[in-house]
Amino acid sequence: MGIQRIEAVTYSIDNLEECIRFFTDFGLFLVEQTDEHAVFETLAGQALHLETRPGPWLPEPVESGPTLREVVWGVDTPEELARLVAEAGRDRTVRQSADGVHHTVDETGFGVGLTLARPRKLAVEPRPANVSGTVRRWNTALDTVGQVRPLRMCHVALNIPKQGREEAVAFYTERLGFRPTDVVEPMGVFMQAPGDDDQHTFLLCHRPDRAEVNHVAYEVPGFDDVIEGGNHMIERGWREARKLGRHTIGSNVFRFLHAPCGGRVEYAADMDRVDDSYETRMHKTAPPHTIWALRTNRDAEARAR
DSSP states (O other), X not given: OOXXXXXXXXXXXXXXXXXXXXXXXXXXXXXXXXXXXXXXXXXXXOEEEXXXXXXTTSOOOXXXXXXXXXXXXXXXXXXXXXXXXXXXXXXXXXXXXXXXXXXXXXXXXXXXXXXXXXXXXXXXXXXXXXXXXBOOOOSOOOOOOOSOOOOXXXXXXXXXXXXXXXXXXXXXXXXXXXXXXXXXXXTEEEEEOTTOOBSOSEEEEOTTOSOEEEEEEEEOSSHHHHHHHHHHHHHTTOOEEEEEEEESSSOOXXXXXXXXXXXXXXXXXXXXXXXXXXXXXXESSOOOSEEEEOOOHHXXXXXXX
């Protein structure tokens, strides 16, 4: 089948201590730490690498300051991995590191890794919800979810220049097997990995007209986790990047935070799932960013001034 999921992401950073504190507060598991780098994991076994001295297999950064340097994609079989490595390497160098990851670069300059997927089975019990006519919770009061623990990295969004955007998308669709699910002409292309059922696994966004990391999204079990996770991060001193809302494309509930490693991270829940019968949607104009977003009286008062 091909690519199944995001296997790892690597950032080059300045302040290791600050980044460790951020992702510990965010709910990831710290599994390795030295004076120069740290590795976190999701419950699904995906890795987040934070590097103060990035390795030689990474390309030059596409922007100044802390930023995302590479996304490693997990592939289902050795045969598919070999095929994809050959496809990626038709006109560029692919190098294999000691850990078995094949490293190259995409059209924009972001690092692309390919390796065998090593999924960890998730045992998730969503909170039972009650509504008149459908009662799933009897004689049990809810409590806080506690420390939010992201299940997995569910999608990556990268900003790219407008010039060359067709070639940037084609690298992923024609060589690595992604399929467009929503094409928003003024904004970008949402894509799904062959082995994923999320409405999108990847977004190349050309609206900003520059190369930079946009965000990495982390799935959490439900709505409460999105809200409580964001509240906890704010209480710990981190800055929210976007108000609570529900996206139009993908339909997921979201909450964004500015990350000291560059770009933003997103708590995400209740993403649309789509199969092969889902047809690519073409948008001549950008649909509204959200179905809804949190508003208060202060927002209305600010608009009136």
